[in-house]
Amino acid sequence: MTAKHGLVVEPMSKRVMNLYGFLAQSARRFPKEIALVWGEKTWTWAQLQRRVNAMAAALQKEFGVVKGDRVLVQSQNCNQMFESMFACFQLGAVWVPANFRQTSDEVAYLAATSGAKGLICGNSFPEHVEACRQTSAVMEFAIAIGKADFAEDYDDIVDRFDTETVFTAPVDHDDPCWFFFTSGTTGRPKAAVLTHGQMGFVVTNHLCDLMPGTTHDDASLVVAPLSHGAGIHQLTQVARGAKTILLPTEKLDIAEAWRLVEKWRVSNMFTVPTILKMLTEHPAVQERDHSSLRYVVYAGAPMYRTDQINALKTLGRVIVQYFGLGEVTGNITVLPPTEHHLEHSEDTRPGTxxxxxxxxxxxxxxxxxxxxxxxxxxxxxxxxxxxxxxxxxxxxxxxxxxxxxxxxxxxxxxxxxxxxxxxxxxxxDMYISGGSNIYPREIEEKILTHPDISEVAVVGIPDPVWGEVGLAVCVARPGTAPAAEEVIAWLDGKMARYKMPKRLVFWPEMPKSAYGKVAKKLIREELIKRHQLDDPLEQ
Structure with a gap:
């Protein structure tokens, strides 16, 4: 069709590959190779696909899940959670993962907000199931991961439907596949709708910009919840037939993580800055062989320069930064290994x-x-x-x-x-002091150059003279006990006086969100609990 200003072509189809196709392709190409590792258990690509097909058949034939239905998943990282993603994709249903650290009320809110038809839930969260059933008017079923009183066990269902077949649902570019809930640091979490077409681009982009050259010979270690950025990272691994290794422990075990890196010759992992900081400061990093690492990806928040330098010195030039929100699926910027520098100069762009x-x-x-x-x-x-x-x-x-x-x-x-x-x-996070805009990150970077400060967060608090002033919450390095007055005196001359925090407090640890971020909302809540908003300088 010709238009006045050029040629206009009406698209004949918006059909795209169903994301389940990534699993099907890897299972076809590498059926006997290891796809997933969790503790002492391993699954080949063929075994993983068979389990996914069985759960998809069960969701469709026993629980009535159809294209467009939402399925909420509340679980710690495990093979069943990993499989549930692809089972939902295969049916054209929407995967709705919740962070396992969320409370029953928070998960019930996600169930009601998403309109989830069913819930796949770890057996250690019975109160979450009950809360969802009471809150949601449309939830029809629950499946337990592990033996539980509230529902039939996931693995038993997989066994019952092991020989059943299910067709892969055709999908268009804009058909939703994943509700990616925002972390809710500034209010109630919102469900960002991710689509099959969008995610096909994201996977390609991750492979292009973050982990070029990834193949089925690679291995990826999961050290963050699959419900967020780590889940997208693992989808990328499936697309290339790279094996995924899940930590066998509920909590982050740094020593075990480095043991698995050595054992499985791990080549990439997804982290957030706080986790990367812990990984590179733990003595196990010096005790284990991590020479197989090519890409240690960190995102979710900017990494402070002092921590970045330590990671570079410890791991070498293998760290990759990207900036992006859940709404853009992490795809805004990339800082590849070649752009990470130890030296500090204008040409190396520190802080980018x-x-x-x-x-x-x-x-x-x-x-x-x-x-x-x-x-x-x-x-x-x-x-x-x-x-x-x-x-x-x-x-x-x-x-x-x-x-x-x-x-x-x-x-x-x-x-x-x-x-x-x-x-x-x-x-x-910005606050206004004496008519000037103050950006906390600049101040935090300066404070972290103090040899005794491990973590810091600066927030603006009300002040009768200046409108707002800065309050710095700090965590001291082990074995040190710096005084608040000494740190503020040390800062004098290192930044403009109007940017200087007027108060400083020390806490034994920094509160973090379910995704490992230092959230200013949590900092403010803790300051109120500790009655420190109006206290003078103190430790």
Whole structure:
């Protein structure tokens, strides 16, 4: 069809590959190779596909799951959780994973918000099942992972449907496959709708920008919940037939993680900065052979420069940073190993989170949506195939999230002339002191150069004179006991005086979200609990 300004072609089809196809392809190519490791158990690609097919058949034939239905999953990392992702995909249903650290009320909210038809739940969370049943009017079934009173065991169901067959549902580009719940650090979690077409691009992009050269000879260690970025990372491994190794322990066991890296010759893993910090500060990293590592990917929050340098010195140039929200499925920037430098100079761009991912475009915009010049701070906005379809059943949130087609991240930052992005912080973290905008991250970076400070978070608190002032919450390194007054005196001259935190407190550990992030919302809640918002300088 010809139009006045050029040729317009009406698409004949928006059909795309069902993401289950990644598993089917790897099972076809590498049926006898190990696909998944958990504790002492291993599954080949053929065995994994057979189990997924059996659960898909059960969901369809016994529980009535059809294309578009949502299935909530509440579980610690395990083979059943991993399998449930592909069983949902195969039916064209929507996988709705919850972080296993969430409370029963929080999971019940996810069940009601998503309209989940059923719940697959670990047997150690019976109260979550009961809460979901009481809260949701549409939940029809539950499946237990392990023996439980509240539902039939997942493995027993797989055994019953082992010989059943099920067809893979045809899907279009915009058919949803995953409800990726935001972490909810600034309010109730929202369900970001990820689609089959979008995720096909994301997997390709991850392989292109984060882990080039990944093949079935690689192995990936999971050290974070599959419900979030780690799940997307593992989907990428399945696409290439690379084996996945799950930690056998409920809590993060650093020594065990390094043992598994050595045993399975792990070549990549997905982490967040707090986990990477723990991995590289633990003595086991010096005791185990980790020479097989090629890509240690960290995301979820910017990594402080001091921790980045220590990771580089410990692991070598294998660390990869990416910046991206769940709504953009991690696909905004990448900082590959070649752009990680030990030396500190303008040419090495310390503090950058990288440049735009392949196929994505970044714009730094002012409050009116106008793009600002390089070096000017504004809101980080993005367009491209990795951007989600929108929030489920939340038109108000969608209206706020998009402007002129751009997705608004809510993060502040600036770009240099070459297109490298520097994150200043969340817009909600900025505070105004004496009429000046204060960005906590800059202050935090300075405080972390103190030899006795391990972690820090700066928040703005009310002040009768300046409107707001900075309060720094710090964690001291083991074996040290710095005084608050001494640290503030040490900072004098290292930054403009109006940016200096007026108060500083020490805590034994920093509260973190279910995904391992240091969340300012949790910091404020803890300050209130400790009655420290109005206290003078103290330890």
């Amino acid at each position: 989170c990288g440049y735009a991912r392949t196929g994505m475009q970044i714009s730094i915009q002012d409050d009116s949506g106008n793009e600002v010049s390089p070096g000017i701070t504004g809101e980080i906005c993005v367009i491209g195939p990795a951007v989600f379809a929108g929030y489920y059943n939340n038109p108000e949130a969608n209206a706020k999230a998009f402007r002129n087609g751009w997705f608004r991240t809510g993060d502040l930052g600036h770009m240099d002339e070459a297109g490298f992005l520097f994150i200043t912080g969340r817009a909600s």
